Amino acid sequence: MTDALEITLTVNGMPVTRRVPMRLNLVDFLRHELDLTGSHVGCEHGACGACSVVVNGGVVRGCLMFAVQADGTIVETIEGASESGRLKPLQDAFHNHAALQCGFCTPGMLLTASALLAQNPSPDREAIREAISGNLCRCTGYQAIVDAIETAAALEQNDD
Amino acid sequence: MTDTHLFRPPIGEDVRSPRAPRLLAGRGKFTDDVPAPRIAHVAYLRSPYAHARIIAIDRNAAIFAPGVLLVASGAEIREDCASWRGTHDLFPALVAAEQPPLAIDRVCWHGEPVVAVVAETRAEAEDAVELIEVRWEELPPVADAETALTGPAIHPKLGGNIGFETTVEAGDTSTAFAAAHLVVEENFRFGRHTGVSLEPRTILADYNSAEDSLLVHQSHQTPHQQQDLFSRLLGIPEHKVRVVCPDVGGAFGLKHHLHGDEITACVLSRKLGRPVKFVADRLESFLSDIHCRDHEITARMALNDEGQITAIEVDDLFLVGPYSQYPRSSIAEGNQIARLCGAPYRHTNYRAHLRMLYQNKNLIGHIRSVGHPLAAAVTEGLLDKAAVGLDIDPVELRRRNYLRDENFPLTSPGGIEFEHLSFNACLDRVLEMMDRPTLLAEQNRLRKKGVYRGIGLNTFVELTAIGPEYYGGGGQHISAQEGCFVRIEPSGMIRCMTGVTDQGQGIDAGIQQIVASVLGVPIDDVRVESGDSALSPYGGGSWGSRGAVLGGEAALRAARTLRRNILNLAAALLQCDASALDIRDRNIVDAASSQIRITLAELANTGHFKPFAFPKDIQPALAVVEHYASRDRLFVAGNGIQASYLEVDPETGFVKLLSHWAVHDAGRLLNPLLVKEQVRGGVVQGLGGVLFEECIYSPEGQLQNGTFADYLVPMAAEMPDIEVDHIQTPTATSELGTKGAGEAGTAGAMGAVLNAINDALSPFDTRISKTPCTPDRILRALGKI
Numbered sequence: 007m008t009d010a011l012e013i014t015l016t017v018n019g020m021p022v023t024r025r026v027p028m029r030l031n032l033v034d035f036l037r038h039e040l041d042l043t044g045s046h047v048g049c050e051h052g053a054c055g056a057c058s059v060v061v062n063g064g065v066v067r068g069c070l071m072f073a074v075q076a077d078g079t080i081v082e083t084i085e086g087a088s089e090s091g092r093l094k095p096l097q098d099a100f101h102n103h104a105a106l107q108c109g110f111c112t113p114g115m116l117l118t119a120s121a122l123l124a125q126n127p128s129p130d131r132e133a134i135r136e137a138i139s140g141n142l143c144r145c146t147g148y149q150a151i152v153d154a155i156e157t158a159a160a161l162e163q164n165d166d
Numbered sequence: 167m168t169d170t171h172l173f174r175p176p177i178g179e180d181v182r183s184p185r186a187p188r189l190l191a192g193r194g195k196f197t198d199d200v201p202a203p204r205i206a207h208v209a210y211l212r213s214p215y216a217h218a219r220i221i222a223i224d225r226n227a228a229i230f231a232p233g234v235l236l237v238a239s240g241a242e243i244r245e246d247c248a249s250w251r252g253t254h255d256l257f258p259a260l261v262a263a264e265q266p267p268l269a270i271d272r273v274c275w276h277g278e279p280v281v282a283v284v285a286e287t288r289a290e291a292e293d294a295v296e297l298i299e300v301r302w303e304e305l306p307p308v309a310d311a312e313t314a315l316t317g318p319a320i321h322p323k324l325g326g327n328i329g330f331e332t333t334v335e336a337g338d339t340s341t342a343f344a345a346a347h348l349v350v351e352e353n354f355r356f357g358r359h360t361g362v363s364l365e366p367r368t369i370l371a372d373y374n375s376a377e378d379s380l381l382v383h384q385s386h387q388t389p390h391q392q393q394d395l396f397s398r399l400l401g402i403p404e405h406k407v408r409v410v411c412p413d414v415g416g417a418f419g420l421k422h423h424l425h426g427d428e429i430t431a432c433v434l435s436r437k438l439g440r441p442v443k444f445v446a447d448r449l450e451s452f453l454s455d456i457h458c459r460d461h462e463i464t465a466r467m468a469l470n471d472e473g474q475i476t477a478i479e480v481d482d483l484f485l486v487g488p489y490s491q492y493p494r495s496s497i498a499e500g501n502q503i504a505r506l507c508g509a510p511y512r513h514t515n516y517r518a519h520l521r522m523l524y525q526n527k528n529l530i531g532h533i534r535s536v537g538h539p540l541a542a543a544v545t546e547g548l549l550d551k552a553a554v555g556l557d558i559d560p561v562e563l564r565r566r567n568y569l570r571d572e573n574f575p576l577t578s579p580g581g582i583e584f585e586h587l588s589f590n591a592c593l594d595r596v597l598e599m600m601d602r603p604t605l606l607a608e609q610n611r612l613r614k615k616g617v618y619r620g621i622g623l624n625t626f627v628e629l630t631a632i633g634p635e636y637y638g639g640g641g642q643h644i645s646a647q648e649g650c651f652v653r654i655e656p657s658g659m660i661r662c663m664t665g666v667t668d669q670g671q672g673i674d675a676g677i678q679q680i681v682a683s684v685l686g687v688p689i690d691d692v693r694v695e696s697g698d699s700a701l702s703p704y705g706g707g708s709w710g711s712r713g714a715v716l717g718g719e720a721a722l723r724a725a726r727t728l729r730r731n732i733l734n735l736a737a738a739l740l741q742c743d744a745s746a747l748d749i750r751d752r753n754i755v756d757a758a759s760s761q762i763r764i765t766l767a768e769l770a771n772t773g774h775f776k777p778f779a780f781p782k783d784i785q786p787a788l789a790v791v792e793h794y795a796s797r798d799r800l801f802v803a804g805n806g807i808q809a810s811y812l813e814v815d816p817e818t819g820f821v822k823l824l825s826h827w828a829v830h831d832a833g834r835l836l837n838p839l840l841v842k843e844q845v846r847g848g849v850v851q852g853l854g855g856v857l858f859e860e861c862i863y864s865p866e867g868q869l870q871n872g873t874f875a876d877y878l879v880p881m882a883a884e885m886p887d888i889e890v891d892h893i894q895t896p897t898a899t900s901e902l903g904t905k906g907a908g909e910a911g912t913a914g915a916m917g918a919v920l921n922a923i924n925d926a927l928s929p930f931d932t933r934i935s936k937t938p939c940t941p942d943r944i945l946r947a948l949g950k951i
Contacts, residue, residue, distance in 0.1 A: 045192070108189075108365070109413065111364055116190070135882040139883035141881075145670045147880075148880075149887050
């Protein structure tokens with residue numbers, strides 16, 4: 007039985023090739039192999055959303071996917087999404103609404119919120135709450151996050 | 167200096183947390199993000215039993231497993247780390263057993279760490295843990311109050327399982343109850359839950375044998391406390407222990423305790439000569455992060471025919487773990503309940519009986535709002551029940567009994583000093599916000615349609631910013647004084663280091679605001695650093711709603727001293743009187759005319775690089791440290807009220823939260839926005855405790871729920887919007903006049919929801935007094951199952 011495989015993928019626009027243990031999950035690969043520590047590990051059973059990353063355009067739980075399953079994919083983490091500038095309206099809105107406290111859930115929240123807005127540019131509060139209902143925030147009580155996403159959506163609508 | 171200087175902007179403005187930009191960019195640095203060359207990882211074999219003897223540990227297979235560097239049991243590290251005992255000198259009757267970092271000979275709770283395995287990777291360490299064979303001999307567990315009271319002692323040397331017993335008494339309750347017009351009584355059961363920080367407990371320990379020094383990065387609230395503990399328990403000189411708390415992913419009190427699996431990482435690093443990291447996984451977090459609550463409280467209230475409370479009696483069985491938590495001890499939650507029931511009300515006959523009972527479950531310690539939510543829920547639950555019994559509106563009954571402005575200051579029947587609490591002002595404001603008449607009309611209208619809504623009010627008192635007399639006087643090495651370092655750089659920018667720490671509360675922003683205000687510079691000119699036991703002025707960190715109250719006051723003092731130094735230097739240069747000068751917008755100006763005399767940067771540059779410009783007897787001191795400790799008070803008491811509007815589905819037992827309001831008095835507000843968000847977040851943690859969260863143990867003392875699939879926490883979809891407002895009654899015990907704010911939300915949420923559920927259930931003539939109020943319990947109360 008082989009317990010390691012070589013994988014090649016694109017992470018934040020850069021090609022990456024590594025030999026990884028079969029059992030290494032994607033978020034541990036990103037954090038510990040590539041030093042992309044912006045994705046966090048909160049539960050390792052897919053319940054908290056802190057490890058959310060974008061794989062082939064969709065938000066996935068980095069703890070529920072093995073690194074080897076990401077072979078050949080295009081992965082974007084909070085670092086890449088932030089540096090590209092695509093999260094700027096959401097980041098600004100989160101900042102203005104104080105929609106983060108400890109910041110541990112924030113990268114996952116931002117990526118999830120961004121995916122929501124891509125799909126539904128003007129969600130109501132209920133839709134926002136529903137969309138982030140798989141992302142645990144233990145600090146804010148969510149309201150400021152909902153406010154921030156609502157604000158970012160309105161701003162982007164106005165820009166269009 | 168005049169008040170104008172003290173409280174000018176940006177004090178009082180909605181400044182955002184200076185940590186936010188990096189956290190939003192994914193550029194925060196949490197403990198698990200800290201790199202270390204030659205790092206090794208520890209995993210623990212934990213007890214599968216609540217109570218068992220360890221007969222033999224066979225770890226031969228583990229030692230030779232791939233990647234394994236070291237396997238160590240409790241007995242093997244006995245000489246490397248002293249054990250501890252969670253006593254408290256202010257409670258001399260409190261008895262506690264000695265606790266080792268890893269179990270020796272016997273385990274006392276399900277999840278207690280037993281054997282440490284260090285390997286090159288965490289996965290390899292976990293693999294090797296699986297290869298360890300332990301022969302156990304099960305012992306009878308103590309897993310409920312009755313067994314604790316009547317069964318065998320967990321620690322025979324303690325002579326029983328009662329760790330502490332006391333009675334707080336004032337007046338004569340017996341006579342008052344005998345003469346009462348109405349007596350209401352309730353048996354409350356407050357379930358055990360925990361803090362659930364999203365970032366689990368994490369420590370990276372790096373011992374350097376060349377200089378006998380220890381560098382620890384830890385996700386923790388109190389770096390100086392940890393420095394002291396590691397120094398004393400590991401026998402390393404204190405000045406060679408450095409504890410750095412980088413960004414911390416939520417703490418809520420659970421990260422200001424000592425956990426055996428954490429200090430063991432330090433032991434292992436010393437044994438191995440390599441950095442060792444421990445990260446609790448989520449199951450380990452549920453098993454071993456400090457727990458809270460777990461009280462069985464019987465309480466009764468006597469009232470006369472005018473609806474005045476004449477007496478209150480409380481009996482609290484407080485079920486802690488097998489050990490009293492270290493270093494604070496486990497007593498506080500029980501003690502605060504025993505002292506705070508009935509606190510908002512004028513009553514003189516009071517009796518609270520507290521027994522703290524040891525049992526074979528995980529340890530109980532201090533998590534956000536220690537005891538306050540329970541004292542409030544008990545008091546306000548009884549009051550609402552009395553309102554029904556007397557047929558008096560619950561708002562009216564509160565008004566009749568609240569302590570009024572003219573009653574302050576006073577010492578409560580529970581023995582707590584209250585400087586000035588604003589019960590009536592908070593009630594007035596919350597009634598305005600919630601528009602109660604409309605809610606009542608809606609409630610009545612819907613009841614006729616079989617929709618059961620409830621309105622609940624909950625007045626609360628909280629004890630914030632503990633003074634040195636409590637822990638210092640109790641013999642604990644827990645700092646209640648705070649320090650702050652402030653330096654002006656040659657460019658005129660300000661660098662500040664505070665002893666309080668920031669786990670998301672935003673206290674860094676508060677410190678920034680105070681320093682910027684006093685020094686007359688824009689907020690962004692001030693950089694605040696914290697969380698480093700070697701570099702920060704000595705302090706207690708952040709817990710117990712103390713950051714702004716104590717750290718803020720130290721910052722005020724430090725900034726004022728630096729301001730004085732700067733103005734004295736400017737006066738010497740300008741040959742004028744320092745009192746004629748002020749600092750505004752980065753300039754030293756003539757205070758009367760606002761005319762710019764010299765820029766702050768020029769003055770700082772001269773002070774650092776051209777000190778010869780000053781007379782020879784002046785040495786520019788452009789960096790200062792000041793400290794602050796309160797005197798002659800145990801706490802700064804704060805207060806508030808919350809209200810809940812919700813709907814109970816009598817068919818399913820589900821509770822739908824519709825609206826929630828909170829009015830809180832945190833004294834003078836440094837930063838209304840961040841205080842509001844603290845309250846909101848706290849409310850939601852309280853809502854979790856009253857509706858969802860419970861560490862469920864079997865009768866054998868086995869934890870039954872160790873994942874987010876079965877330990878439910880509030881998620882966005884179930885939470886209501888929460889309206890928050892403030893009353894400001896500054897405390898006179900400090901110049902800033904702030905009171906604590908971090909725990910207020912949690913203090914008030916539980917009772918508000920409990921009362922609202924009972925209001926919704928009132929047509930069914932049933933009540934619920936067990937938390938969390940799960941659908942199952944509500945259906946049982948309704949007799950449906």
